[in-house]
Amino acid sequence: SNETKIHSYVFLTLSVGFCTNLHLTQTPDHILAQTNSSTDILCQTRREHTGVYWYRWSPERRQFEFLLFSNSLGKSTYGSNVSQEKFSVRGSSSQSYSLHIGQLHASDTGMYYCSISQSSELVLGSGTRLSVAALLPAHPTLHHLGRRCPAPHRVPPLFPGACSPLVWVPLAAGALILLLSVVPTALRFHR
Numbered sequence: 001s002n003e004t005k006i007h008s009y010v011f012l013t014l015s016v017g018f019c020t021n022l023h024l025t026q027t028p029d030h031i032l033a034q035t036n037s038s039t040d041i042l043c044q045t046r047r048e049h050t051g052v053y054w055y056r057w058s059p060e061r062r063q064f065e066f067l068l069f070s071n072s073l074g075k076s077t078y079g080s081n082v083s084q085e086k087f088s089v090r091g092s093s094s095q096s097y098s099l100h101i102g103q104l105h106a107s108d109t110g111m112y113y114c115s116i117s118q119s120s121e122l123v124l125g126s127g128t129r130l131s132v133a134a135l136l137p138a139h140p141t142l143h144h145l146g147r148r149c150p151a152p153h154r155v156p157p158l159f160p161g162a163c164s165p166l167v168w169v170p171l172a173a174g175a176l177i178l179l180l181s182v183v184p185t186a187l188r189f190h191r
Helices: 002-020 165-190
Strands: 024-027 030-034 039-045 051-058 063-071 076-078 087-090 096-101 110-118 121-124 128-133
Touching: 024 110, 030 039, 039 051, 039 110, 039 128, 051 087, 051 096, 063 087, 076 087, 096 110
Parallel strands: 030 128
Antiparallel strands: 024 039, 039 096, 051 063, 051 110, 063 076, 087 096, 110 121, 110 128
């Protein structure tokens, strides 16, 4: 019916529109790295910003630690007790920032977040979980009838930067409330 089509359209417009308007894309979601190695976390903004903030959530200390702010000109301001040799931002532009973390140790384990300032609020990226281990797990070789099986590959998401359940659940609840409030009004005008 037309009513069902209208409700479906409103829900899809709200949900897809919300996801494509997210301000930050942070990749990868998880990194498992070996002690004394280095790694990079990428943060891309949807439009130009004056810079990106980087934070680490420490599970042991149960708090956010300000690491650094990197502006679009490539200059960085570091938090207190943050090593400039360990943390740096590479390839910064006004829309793409890569946090480089060198000489990894177990104490570097935690969630890392990029953030931008928007309308006097800090908007956080999705976060990257960094785990540092002395030895990485061995990669088992799969065999089938004497032939090596191809390595599994990751299927790209349908919508790049897809929303997490923390976004979808409140969004779906809001859309449901909106739809329920529109139905009586639509029925009244339809008659």
